[in-house]
Each structure stands twice: as structure tokens, then as C-alpha cells.
Amino acid sequence: MPDEAKTEQVQTERKPTDWEPRLIGFLCNWCSYAGADLAGSSRLKYPPNLRVVRVPCSGRITPQFVMKAFERGFDGVLVAGCHPGDCHYSKGNYYTRRRMMLFKRLLEFMGIEPERFRFDWVSAAEGNKFAEVVEELTEAVKKVGPFKGVVKG
Amino acid sequence: MAETNDMEQGLRAKAKELLESGQVKVVIGYEAGSVPFKCAPLFAETPEEADRLVWNPTCVNNLAVYLPEAVKRGKVAVVLKPCDAGSIVELIKEHQIERDDVIAIVVGCPGVLSLDGLSEMDLGDIRSIEWRGNGIAVTTGAGEVTIPREKAFAGKCLSCQTGEPALADIKIGESPAREPLRDAYISLEEYEKMSPAERRAFWAKQFERCIRCYACRAVCPACYCSECFVDKAAQLWVSKSTDPTANWFFHMARAMHLAGRCIGCGECERVCPVRIQLSLLGKKVHIDVEDMFDYEPGADPEALPVLGSFEAKDPDPCPE
Amino acid sequence: MEAKVISKQDIKNWLESLAGKYEIIAPVTEDGVTRFRTVQDFSAIDLVPTPAAGSLRAVFTPETETLFEYELSGHAAEVKVSEAAVKDRLIFGARACDAAALKYVDAVYSNVEPVDTLYFNRRERTAIVGLFCSNPSWSCFCTEVGDFLTNPVGMDAYFTDIGDKLHAEALTPKGEELLSAPQFKPASEADAQAVEEVRKKALSRLPKPTDHAAASKSYDWDHPIWARLAEKCLGCGICAYLCPTCHCFDIQDCAMGSKGGRFRCWDTCQFEKFTLMGAGHNPRPSKKERTRQRVFHKFKYSPERYAVLGCVGCGRCIAACPVNIDIRRVLEELESQG
Numbered sequence: 001m002p003d004e005a006k007t008e009q010v011q012t013e014r015k016p017t018d019w020e021p022r023l024i025g026f027l028c029n030w031c032s033y034a035g036a037d038l039a040g041s042s043r044l045k046y047p048p049n050l051r052v053v054r055v056p057c058s059g060r061i062t063p064q065f066v067m068k069a070f071e072r073g074f075d076g077v078l079v080a081g082c083h084p085g086d087c088h089y090s091k092g093n094y095y096t097r098r099r100m101m102l103f104k105r106l107l108e109f110m111g112i113e114p115e116r117f118r119f120d121w122v123s124a125a126e127g128n129k130f131a132e133v134v135e136e137l138t139e140a141v142k143k144v145g146p147f148k149g150v151v152k153g
Numbered sequence: 154m155a156e157t158n159d160m161e162q163g164l165r166a167k168a169k170e171l172l173e174s175g176q177v178k179v180v181i182g183y184e185a186g187s188v189p190f191k192c193a194p195l196f197a198e199t200p201e202e203a204d205r206l207v208w209n210p211t212c213v214n215n216l217a218v219y220l221p222e223a224v225k226r227g228k229v230a231v232v233l234k235p236c237d238a239g240s241i242v243e244l245i246k247e248h249q250i251e252r253d254d255v256i257a258i259v260v261g262c263p264g265v266l267s268l269d270g271l272s273e274m275d276l277g278d279i280r281s282i283e284w285r286g287n288g289i290a291v292t293t294g295a296g297e298v299t300i301p302r303e304k305a306f307a308g309k310c311l312s313c314q315t316g317e318p319a320l321a322d323i324k325i326g327e328s329p330a331r332e333p334l335r336d337a338y339i340s341l342e343e344y345e346k347m348s349p350a351e352r353r354a355f356w357a358k359q360f361e362r363c364i365r366c367y368a369c370r371a372v373c374p375a376c377y378c379s380e381c382f383v384d385k386a387a388q389l390w391v392s393k394s395t396d397p398t399a400n401w402f403f404h405m406a407r408a409m410h411l412a413g414r415c416i417g418c419g420e421c422e423r424v425c426p427v428r429i430q431l432s433l434l435g436k437k438v439h440i441d442v443e444d445m446f447d448y449e450p451g452a453d454p455e456a457l458p459v460l461g462s463f464e465a466k467d468p469d470p471c472p473e
Numbered sequence: 474m475e476a477k478v479i480s481k482q483d484i485k486n487w488l489e490s491l492a493g494k495y496e497i498i499a500p501v502t503e504d505g506v507t508r509f510r511t512v513q514d515f516s517a518i519d520l521v522p523t524p525a526a527g528s529l530r531a532v533f534t535p536e537t538e539t540l541f542e543y544e545l546s547g548h549a550a551e552v553k554v555s556e557a558a559v560k561d562r563l564i565f566g567a568r569a570c571d572a573a574a575l576k577y578v579d580a581v582y583s584n585v586e587p588v589d590t591l592y593f594n595r596r597e598r599t600a601i602v603g604l605f606c607s608n609p610s611w612s613c614f615c616t617e618v619g620d621f622l623t624n625p626v627g628m629d630a631y632f633t634d635i636g637d638k639l640h641a642e643a644l645t646p647k648g649e650e651l652l653s654a655p656q657f658k659p660a661s662e663a664d665a666q667a668v669e670e671v672r673k674k675a676l677s678r679l680p681k682p683t684d685h686a687a688a689s690k691s692y693d694w695d696h697p698i699w700a701r702l703a704e705k706c707l708g709c710g711i712c713a714y715l716c717p718t719c720h721c722f723d724i725q726d727c728a729m730g731s732k733g734g735r736f737r738c739w740d741t742c743q744f745e746k747f748t749l750m751g752a753g754h755n756p757r758p759s760k761k762e763r764t765r766q767r768v769f770h771k772f773k774y775s776p777e778r779y780a781v782l783g784c785v786g787c788g789r790c791i792a793a794c795p796v797n798i799d800i801r802r803v804l805e806e807l808e809s810q811g
Contacts, residue, residue, distance in 0.1 A: 063409045064382070064390060064402075071402055084469065094463035098446065101468045102412055102460075105441045106434075109345075110405065111352030119470045151357040151397045187791070187799035188611060194705040194796050214796065218707065269505070362506065364536050364714050364739065371709030372795050384746055386725075393725050393738050394537040424795040426526060426711050428506045 021141040023050045024069045025078035025134075028058040030088035031123050032080035038127030046131035047138040050078065058082065059092030063103040066117065070107075070150055076116045076141040078133065083121040093121075115140040116147065160260055160326035161208045164232065167258060167323055168203035171230050177256060178227035181219055183212040189279050190271060194219065206232070208325075210282050210289050213265045213307065215418040217241055217374040221249040230256040234265070235328055236309065238318035239416035239451020240374040245320075246454055247414075249377055259318045261326030264302055264310035274300065287331075303334055308432075309419045312337035319452050337417075341436055360400035362427040365393070369421035369431055370407065375414045382406060408434040413442045413459030416451035474649045477641045477657040478664050479632075484639070485515045487656040488565065495563035495600070498532055500525045509564065520566050520634075523606045523613065524787050528717035529571045532564065533578070533595045534739075540591075540724070542734035557594035563651075564601045570615045570787040572603050572627035574717030580779040581720055600647050605633040607671050609678055612788030614801055616679040619785065623672060635667035680801075685784075686776035688808045692769065698806050703760035705796045706743075712790035712798075713741035718771065718783050721747075742766050768803060 027033040033054045039046065055061060058081025069077045079100055087093040100119040108114045118137045122130045168180040184195035184205040192211040196219075197203040216231050217240035223229045233241065238259050244250045263284045271279075271291075278294035288301040303311060311334040318324075336342075347355060367383070370376045382390045383403055390406070392399040417439060421431045442448050445468050448459040479487060488497055492513075501510045502519040508527035512518060541554045579596065582589040603625055606613065615622050625631045629648035633640040640660055643649040713719045723740035727733055740747060743764075748757045757763050775783030784800070791799050 064406050067402055067405055068390075071398055084465070091463070094467070095460070097467055097469060098460055098463055099409075101445060101470065102438070102441055103409060105445075106405070106408060106438060108349075109352070109437050110356060110401075111347075111349040111354075113349050121471055149353075149398065150401045151353055151360055186797040187802045191797045193798075196701075196704045219704075358503075362503075362508075366710045366714040366741075367744075368707075368709035368711045368795065371707040389727075392727060393723060394736055395738060396537060420795070424709065424711065424793075426506075426715055426793050427508075428504050 019146055021049050021075040021138055021146075022073070023076040023078065023134075023137060023141065024074045025050045025052050025080065026055055026058070026061050026065055027052055027078075027122075028060075028081045028088075028093075029054055029056050031082035031086065031121075032058070032130070034124035035080075035122040035126045035130040038124065039130045040127075042127045044127055044131040046134045049138050050134050057087065057089050057092035058096040059087075059089070061096060061100070063099065063106075066103065066107070067150075070112060070116075070147065073147060073149070075147040076118070076137055078137055079117075079119045080122045080130075080133065083123055086123060110150070112150065113144045115144050161206070163325045164208050164258065164260060165204055165206050167325065168197060168206055168230065169200040171256065172197065172200050172203055176228065177230040179223060180206070180230045180232070180258075181216050181223060182206045182232035182258075183208065183214070183216075186211065189281050190266070190268065196223075208232070208260050210264070210266045210284055210305070213268075213420075213423065215240060215372075215374060215420050217244065218372060218420075220244055220255060220374070221377050224250045224254040228254055228256065230258055230323075232258050232260060233318070233321075234262045235259055235316075235318040236262075236313065236416070237418055238320050240418065242319045242451045242454045243375060243414050243416065244377075246456070246458060252454070256322045257318075257320050258323045258325060259321035261324070261328045263329050263331075264306040264313065266305060267307040270304055270306070274304070307419065307423070309337070309417065311335050312339075320454060338436055338440060340430070340433055341440065344433055356401060357397055359429045360397040360404065363395060363397075363400040363404070363429055364427060365395050365400065365403065366426065368424045368426065369429075372420045372424045373411070373415075374418070375411055375416075376407075382410075404429075404431070404434060408438055411435065412438045413446075413448055413450050415439060474643045474652065476660040476665065477643075477652050478635075478638045478660045479641055479657050480638045483656040487654055488515045490654060490656075491563060491651075494561060496560045497563050497565060498599075499565040509567075518566065520604060521608075523608055523610050524568045524570060524789065526715070526789070528715065528787065528789065529564065529567060529575060530578075530717055530719070532562075532599070533575070533592055534720070534722070534737075537736055537738045538591065540735045540737060543732070545731040555591065557591045557598075560598070562595075562599040564599060567601050567603045567628060568606055568787070569603055569622045569625045569628075569631075570613075570785040571717050572601055572625060573615075573619060573621040574627075574785045574787070575601075576627045577718050577775070577779065577781050577783060577785070578720050580781060584779070600651065601628040601630075602648075602651065603628040603631045604639075605631065605668075605671065605675070607634050607675055609675055610788060610792065612791040613786065614680050614788055615786035616676065617681070617683050617786055617801070618685060618782050620682070621785070622679070623676070633668045633671055635664060635671060638664070640664050640668045683804075683808075685772045685804060685808075686782055688804075689769075689773035689776065692773055692807050694765070696807060698803065699761045699765045702764040702798060702803065706760045706764050706798060707795060708743055708745065708760055708763065709795060710741040710743040711793045711795070712767065713743050714739060715789040715793055717785060717787055717789075718775075742770070764798075768800070768807070772804065 061079055066077050081093040081096050107117050120133055171177045180197045182195050183192040185207055186193045215237040217237055241257055245252050276293050280292045282289055282291050285299055289305045291298045391402040415435045442459055446459050497512050498509050499512050499518040500507050501517050507519055507522040507525040509532050539555050541552055543550050543552045582592050629645045630651055631642045641652055643652045721740050722737045724737045726735050749755045771783035
């Protein structure tokens with residue numbers, strides 16, 4: 001069945017009249033998810049556009065997760081993990097770093113605007129940083145506009 | 154080139170010796186194909202069969218693809234072009250074969266044919282093809298025609314640096330020292346002039362053609378997974394439909410799965426029945442891996458797999 | 474109806490006059506690949522490659538085809554069943570092998586109930602104009618498996634290139650209707666003579682007939698060739714995907730939330746998982762069984778079941794096989810031991 005149908009599925013659920021980017025974030029449980037939590041409990045204001053998927057470690061994130069998000073029509077994707085050296089599982093984020101830095105280049109090569117994919121470190125104490133990252137990603141994606149599909153003109 | 158016949162003779166002699174002495178169970182090489190401009194893989198188990206080995210411009214296949222299965226029979230010798238030898242390095246690194254399971258026979262290579270180039274020349278009744286000077290000599294019903302390398306050879310041969318192969322137990326002949334005719338990455342330079350929208354349109358056109366025959370996967374020595382991600386139905390990564398978006402997912406994921414493992418043999422592009430420019434993806438990932446991690450796939454059997462290792466100084470999203 | 478000719482310059486306006494009534498499908502070359510595509514720009518038609526890389530298979534059973542879609546609301550479901558092509562279509566430039574292959578696939582798809590209506594709706598609404606192969610490829614061997622090159626089946630009209638014009642023969646009432654267009658003029662003696670010469674020249678490059686169906690009765694299940702083919706075969710499936718008589722497909726469901734559907738897509742017995750059963754058993758566990766299956770299905774089971782050989786000698790498998798498995802050599806070897 002054409003995956004266009006799935007893309008439509010994601011788009012039709014939007015309610016606001018002005019277009020709002022639909023973002024997804026893959027956050028590691030121990031650092032970036034905790035950082036997001038801290039942003040919440042600190043009552044920091046940041047755009048509501050991000051849906052969060054919690055993973056045990058950023059090392060769990062295969063490029064296929066990001067590809068799936070774009071395939072399904074998300075306008076932007078965030079991958080966040082612990083700072084190098086702080087991984088709860090010691091090394092997971094080092095593998096993430098190589099993988100995601102390489103993948104970022106490939107995404108841009110394939111014609112997906114670099115503004116749509118953000119890979120960053122957010123620690124459990126960085127509530128402010130998390131809010132900033134989401135703010136920046138939302139603004140950047142607003143500027144490039146709605147995602148029209150991985151291989152559409 | 155009389156020298157080339159020597160290489161073929163030398164190869165046959167060496168193969169016979171390996172089989173007669175019982176050092177190997179089988180010698181994987183090339184033999185004459187069903188037509189003069191193609192060859193076929195040969196699995197020679199006896200000295201008589203080894204006499205059918207050939208080494209000529211039609212020998213395009215990367216025979217390393219057979220190794221993980223073949224070494225189950227016992228020790229195997231395999232004929233490799235210098236460019237293909239890198240595949241063995243990666244297979245050993247990933248423990249698909251043990252170093253001692255294989256005897257790598259690396260042949261000197263002046264360059265191999267592009268069948269496209271040949272058919273464009275419409276030479277008619279081809280009888281034989283051999284290396285001559287800087288290119289090839291084709292004998293047809295009407296006589297002999299010499300063709301320079303820029304018209305005859307595969308694209309990858311025109312940018313070949315003819316350095317030392319990464320791994321060789323036996324060397325038969327030497328590759329002629331030659332200046333590459335063009336940059337291996339010229340296609341990338343052209344491509345990168347396109348805007349994001351143009352790139353998406355480019356791939357839309359490419360992936361509209363993909364029929365998901367998976368020939369690219371089947372011919373690739375690095376694609377040896379017993380269950381490929383596209384074959385999973387229970388956790389469906391990618392739809393089996395040939396919708397361009399699904400095709401995109403397959404090729405993107407495959408490009409990442411091959412990151413730092415693809416040695417650029419170009420077989421995927423050669424076999425694709427609808428001519429998808431797969432080498433663009435492979436080259437892009439290759440050049441980034443080299444640039445970011447100073448890593449060359451197929452070069453060093455002792456090096457750790459690039460995405461299975463890391464260094465403190467790796468490129469970072471928030472450099473200090 | 475007597476034979477006609479049409480000047481090559483008139484092809485374009487003949488097709489244009491049909492474009493209102495028919496969707497015109499013809500071979501088009503893009504990035505070096507020639508496939509049958511819907512054309513609006515008739516100057517893009519490329520009749521040169523013999524045969525085209527893609528067969529007519531995709532014209533009648535697309536690589537991916539939605540069978541039905543549904544949408545749930547509460548306990549009710551709205552189901553939309555797919556209809557096949559709603560427009561009449563004309564294939565221009567089909568080859569004799571590809572048209573003959575359609576007759577074979579007709580037999581397969583109509584063999585059991587329910588009949589494949591998506592396929593037959595398209596078949597009924599598609600007229601086929603064939604083109605004689607003046608320049609057979611090195612891999613062509615249609616004359617070995619049938620005489621349809623000179624006695625075409627499965628098409629409405631048959632054209633032959635005789636220089637600045639195309640000679641045209643109607644083979645069905647539909648063909649007669651097509652050839653009654655004003656661009657067609659009666660063929661002369663000289664035209665008929667030119668056709669003879671073109672035919673003779675092409676046939677001289679093609680092999681003699683062999684009765685593979687009869688020979689297949691004594692094919693050896695345990696022939697040593699299967700193990701040898703299994704060694705070099707990569708299981709890539711290109712042979713099946715380019716083959717005009719291949720017709721196997723997989724059916725997959727997809728669902729997301731309240732919407733979903735079912736589609737079919739091409740599949741091949743050359744893939745390991747093709748015969749993998751739910752409990753894990755695989756009756757064709759290795760390439761030995763699978764390469765044998767391909768040959769037996771086309772040359773033995775098909776004549777037994779449908780009285781028609783499952784191969785039309787188009788040679789695409791020979792040209793495309795990455796490891797030079799040449800079906801002609803395989804058959805020679807199978808049949809040489811008597």
C-alpha cells in the first residue's frame with residue numbers, strides 16, 4: 001500500500017489553522033529524557049510540537065528510527081543523548097555519535113534539509129538546554145516549511 | 154599482451170598445485186562464459202577443472218561474495234582483482250571467514266570491461282577479448298579492433314590507483330602502473346551542485362524504477378545477513394511495495410548498513426537491471442567515513458569496524 | 474484484410490489520433506533503461522532495444538498493486554476494492570516474445586477460480602501492436618521455443634520495419650479497426666518482398682527449434698548440474714523479475730490506525746523465503762532446489778499443466794544474470810544425456 005497513505009494519516013490529525021511543525025524526539029532515559037522532565041518541572045516554556053520517544057540509551061537509536069519518522073511525514077527529528085563520558089552505560093553514546101554524525105550527512109545528501117534533523121547532547125541537569133533545543137528546532141523547521149516527503153519534489 | 158597469457162597460465166598452474174597438494178578444497182575463479190564477452194564463476198575442485206580458469210577483461214565479478222558459504226567446505230582459494238581483495242579484509246574483520254580459511258590469489262589487473270561500453274560500440278560477432286596496450290583488443294568475425302581504456306573499461310577502473318592490494322597470499326602478475334583517468338568522486342561533485350529539492354527529485358526518479366529485486370544485495374560480499382531487515386515481516390521496517398518512499402527506505406538503510414564496510418567494487422551498480430546509481434550512495438558514505446573517522450574500508454584487517462568503535466576525538470555535535 | 478504500410482513520419486500523428494481513445498504505452502528509454510511506459514510525447518518512443526529491459530508484465534500486473542483499502546469507524550468498516558485500468562490502452566512496439574508470454578500468463582491466471590479479474594480487466598481493455606525484431610539480441614532464442622516470431626500470438630497487429638515505413642498486418646478484428654486509419658496505405662509487392670528479406674535476415678541469426686517440452690519428460694531430478702548452478706547462483710532474482718512469463722506474487726497487509734489495505738507485489742521462487750513455512754520448514758532450502766525449480770517450472774511443469782512452454786526465449790535472464798547462468802546451456806546439458 002503506498003506509504004503516501006501513511007503520510008496523510010499523520011498530517012490529517014493536525015488541528016491548528018496555521019501550520020505547526022510536527023516533531024519527534026528520541027531521548028535517552030538517563031540524561032536527555034530527564035533533562036526534558038526537568039524542563040517541565042521547572043515550568044520552562046517551549047514549543048509543544050515535539051513528541052517524545054524514550055529509549056534506554058541513545059545507542060539504541062538506529063538511523064532507521066529517524067528514517068521511519070521522515071517516511072511517516074514528521075517535519076523534524078531530534079536525537080538527544082548523554083554528553084560523551086556521561087553515558088549511563090559508559091559507551092553507548094560514543095557509538096551514537098559516530099552513527100548519527102555520519103547519518104546526518106547522508107540525510108542532507110539525499111535532499112532532506114539539514115535543519116530538519118538535530119542531534120545533540122542534553123544532560124539530566126540541562127532543563128534549560130532542552131527547552132532551547134526544542135525552541136531552535138521548531139523555529140528552524142518552521143522556516144523550511146512542511147515536509148513534503150522523502151522523495152517528493 | 155603476452156604478459157596476460159602468462160598471468161592466466163600462472164594462475165592455472167598455481168590453482169592446480171593448491172588442489173593437488175590438498176591445501177584447498179576448491180579454487181574459486183573465473184571461467185569462460187556462454188558468450189565470448191562474459192565470464193562465469195568457476196568452483197574448481199580438481200586440477201582438470203582448474204585448467205578452465207581464465208583471467209581476461211571479462212572477469213568483472215567480485216568473487217569474495219561466495220566466501221562465507223564456501224569456507225564451510227574447508228580451506229578455499231579465491232581469485233581476486235586487487236580492488237576485490239578489500240572484501241576479504243572486511244569479511245575477516247567481521248568473523249564471517251577466518252584468515253586461515255582462505256588463500257587470496259590476487260591477479261594483476263589492467264582493468265575490466267564495461268558491458269555497456271561494449272554494446273554501444275555494436276561490434277557484431279565478438280570472438281574474443283584480451284588486454285592490449287592501454288585498452289583491449291576485440292576479435293570479431295570482421296577482424297580485430299583495439300579500443301582504448303576510456304571507452305572499454307568500467308568506470309571504477311578509470312579512477313583506479315592500482316596500489317598494493319590490502320591482502321594477498323599469492324600474487325600472479327602485477328597491475329600496470331597507470332595514472333587514473335578521472336577522479337573517483339567526480340559524480341559526487343556534480344551531484345552536490347543540486348539543491349535539496351532537486352536531490353529529492355533525482356532520487357524520486359531513480360527509486361521509481363526500483364523493482365526491489367534485491368540483486369544489489371545478493372551480489373554484495375558485505376550483505377551476508379541470514380535475515381535481512383527487509384525480510385522481517387513481524388517488525389516491518391519497510392513495506393514490500395515498490396512505492397518510491399519504500400524504495401528510498403531500503404536503499405538508505407542499506408547504505409548505512411554498508412557504511413565503512415563497502416569497498417567500492419561496484420557490483421551492485423553493475424547488476425542493477427534498472428540502472429540505479431547506487432555508487433553515488435556508496436561513494437558519499439565512503440568519503441564521509443574517511444573524512445570523519447580517518448578510516449578506509451578494506452585496508453587493514455587489524456582495524457576495528459568503523460561504526461563498531463569510537464575515539465574521544467570523533468566529530469561532535471557540540472564541539473567544545 | 475490485406476497488408477498495409479505506414480510511413481514512419483505518420484506514426485506520430487496516427488498515435489495522436491488514437492490518444493483520445495487509448496492510453497498509449499510504448500518503450501521509452503531513460504538513463505539507459507528501456508521500459509514500457511505510458512507516453513504522451515511520441516517522439517520519446519524508443520523501438521531500438523531488443524527486447525526492452527522491462528517486459529509487458531508490469532503493464533498487466535504492476536510491481537505493486539492495491540487489492541483493497543479500508544477505513545474503520547467504530548465497528549463499521551468501509552472497504553474499497555480496487556478496479557483495474559479504467560481506460561482503454563494500446564501497447565505500441567511489443568515484441569513477439571512478450572505478447573506470446575501474455576498468452577501463457579492468461580492460462581495461469583485463469584486456471585482456477587476465482588479468476589484474476591484485475592489482470593483480465595486490463596487484458597481485455599488493452600490492444601497490442603507488435604513489432605518484428607529485425608535486430609535480435611545476442612541473448613534472444615525465441616525461435617528455439619516457438620514460432621511466434623513469424624506467427625505471432627497475443628497481438629492485434631504486427632508491424633515490420635522495412636526502412637522508411639512500417640509494414641502492418643492485422644491479426645484480429647481490433648487490429649483491422651486500427652489499421653483502417655487513414656495513415657495506412659495498401660502494401661505493395663515490393664513491400665512484401667522487403668518484409669521477407671528482413672525476416673530472413675533476422676531468422677538467420679536465431680537458433681533452430683528444439684522440443685524442450687518433449688525433452689523435459691526425462692529431465693533428471695538429481696542431475697549434477699543443480700549443485701553446480703547452486704554454487705554460482707546468487708539467488709538475486711533478476712531472472713524472475715525480468716521474465717515475461719513469471720507471475721508469482723506476495724500479498725501483504727498494511728494498517729495504520731483506522732486505515733489500511735492489502736496489496737500484492739512481485740515475488741520469486743528464487744528468494745529463500747518464498748517457500749518458508751510458518752513452522753520453519755522450507756521445502757526448497759538451498760539454491761540447488763530453487764534453481765532446479767525455475768527450470769522445471771518453465772520447461773516441464775508448464776507444458777504438463779498448460780500445454781504451453783513457460784519460456785518465450787526473450788533472453789533477458791541470460792543478459793541480466795550477474796554470473797552468466799545461461800538457460801540455453803543449462804538445457805543443453807540437461808538434454809544431452811538422452
